[in-house]
Amino acid sequence: MALTPSYITEEHEMLRQAARDFAQKEIAPIAAEHDESGEFPLATIRKMGQMGFMGIEVPEDYGGAGMDTLAYVLALEEICKADAAHGTVMSVNNSLFCHGIMKFGTEEQKQKYVRGVATGEKIGAYSLTEPMSGSDAATMRSRAVKDGDHYVINGRKSWVTSAPVADYVLLFTMTDPDKGAKGISAFLIDTDQPGFTRGKAEPKLGIRASATSEIVFDNYRAPAGSLLGSEGDGFKIAMTVLDAGRIGIASQALGIAEAAYEASVSYVREREAFGAKIGEFQGTSFKIADMKTRIEAARGLIHTAALAKEHSKDSGERYTLEASMAKLFASETAMFCAHHAVQIHGGMGYSKELPVERYFRDAKITEIYEGTSEIQRMVIARMETGLR
Numbered sequence: 164m165a166l167t168p169s170y171i172t173e174e175h176e177m178l179r180q181a182a183r184d185f186a187q188k189e190i191a192p193i194a195a196e197h198d199e200s201g202e203f204p205l206a207t208i209r210k211m212g213q214m215g216f217m218g219i220e221v222p223e224d225y226g227g228a229g230m231d232t233l234a235y236v237l238a239l240e241e242i243c244k245a246d247a248a249h250g251t252v253m254s255v256n257n258s259l260f261c262h263g264i265m266k267f268g269t270e271e272q273k274q275k276y277v278r279g280v281a282t283g284e285k286i287g288a289y290s291l292t293e294p295m296s297g298s299d300a301a302t303m304r305s306r307a308v309k310d311g312d313h314y315v316i317n318g319r320k321s322w323v324t325s326a327p328v329a330d331y332v333l334l335f336t337m338t339d340p341d342k343g344a345k346g347i348s349a350f351l352i353d354t355d356q357p358g359f360t361r362g363k364a365e366p367k368l369g370i371r372a373s374a375t376s377e378i379v380f381d382n383y384r385a386p387a388g389s390l391l392g393s394e395g396d397g398f399k400i401a402m403t404v405l406d407a408g409r410i411g412i413a414s415q416a417l418g419i420a421e422a423a424y425e426a427s428v429s430y431v432r433e434r435e436a437f438g439a440k441i442g443e444f445q446g447t448s449f450k451i452a453d454m455k456t457r458i459e460a461a462r463g464l465i466h467t468a469a470l471a472k473e474h475s476k477d478s479g480e481r482y483t484l485e486a487s488m489a490k491l492f493a494s495e496t497a498m499f500c501a502h503h504a505v506q507i508h509g510g511m512g513y514s515k516e517l518p519v520e521r522y523f524r525d526a527k528i529t530e531i532y533e534g535t536s537e538i539q540r541m542v543i544a545r546m547e548t549g550l551r
């Protein structure tokens with residue numbers, strides 16, 4: 164973008180440049196190989212932790228970089244421009260795991276769970292979805308039953324990002340089924356304890372190097388001290404944390420959209436047909452114009468959401484609307500740009516020789532996880548009309 168908004172400071176720019184350099188030098192060269200094999204890129208994830216990218220908003224006292232939400236979205240966008248799968252892991256560690264504990268955790272919980280994840284030595288996961296409970300998240304069937312100073316957890320959770328490699332899981336499960344959403348509680352799970360098992364990694368269309376699986380609880384005994392917040396707070400914690408997560412997914416989508424766009428601009432300047440550069444044909448140039456315009460609009464919504472989240476730290480006001488609008492628009496922009504990028508590249512866009520087809524596959528998940536586009540539209544409309 165030609166104009167740098169005044170809210171972007173020199174410190175933000177330095178972080179953005181560091182993320183860009185790291186992403187282009189260390190991630191871009193291995194992205195295709197990990198996409199093909201589906202192997203989790205543990206070595207680069209660890210390095211990203213050392214760079215401070217796994218806990219950007221976590222205070223330095225807890226192992227993080229101590230920066231703000233704008234810093235987080237700028238860095239995540241750069242990582243995702245190189246590889247969305249690395250960005251998925253970064254996003255969960257930052258905005259679903261560390262953010263949830265920093266916001267709702269006790270001092271003891273922060274000390275135990277945040278440092279390792281913020282430094283990239285440990286991997287965190289967030290688990291809300293179940294095989295029969297996705298968008299309608301309050302209908303979960305897993306249960307936690309109090310037994311003295313423990314809770315005994317049973318049930319099956321699905322589509323858990325990073326589950327195959329996670330050290331800790333922020334888990335949402337039902338402690339009082341009669342109360343519906345108000346009967347859900349949040350727990351911090353240590354995956355090395357008995358009663359926790361991981362399912363097989365899901366074979367996915369895109370973000371293939373990020374690992375996703377089911378997790379199963381079979382009489383897992385969670386100490387009472389691992390309850391996050393109070394009993395019954397779980398649904399609100401899940402939704403509050405997803406507001407932050409959705410800003411991250413919007414930034415991921417923006418990174419994918421930009422990668423698809425930049426590849427397209429280079430290609431239309433070089434590729435010739437009918438005696439002209441293909442970018443000179445209106446059918447191509449209008450695609451470029453539409454991609455660029457949507458990218459900048461998505462960026463504006465993401466920055467507004469990041470600033471709204473910063474504001475909420477003092478005001479306590481929710482930024483649900485801003486987060487959902489950013490996620491909705493940016494994810495549809497990623498799909499729009501990746502779709503056009505494949506079309507512009509023709510056969511080469513369909514070939515694994517270029518990363519364009521990967522952008523297309525990776526873009527799709529941003530319209531699905533952390534709330535589908537339909538759920539985002541529902542949230543936005545409910546907030547605006549007050550109707551349900």
Ligand code: CAA
Nearest residue numbers: 291298300301322323324344399402403483532533534538
């Ligand atoms: N912040 C704080 N509180 C919130 C909230 C938010 N953003 N959204 C809702 N709440 C509160 C409500 O105020 C309400 O509280 P009160 O009863 O005290 O008023 C309570 O939560 C219940 O709210 P609703 O009645 O609106 O709940 P609902 O059952 O109608 O569901 C929903 C709302 C928006 C559809 C929600 O279920 C939702 O977001 N669904 C999508 C779930 C989702 O995003 N899943 C993805 C999981 S993570 C993932 O993708 C995998 C991964 O590994 C990353």
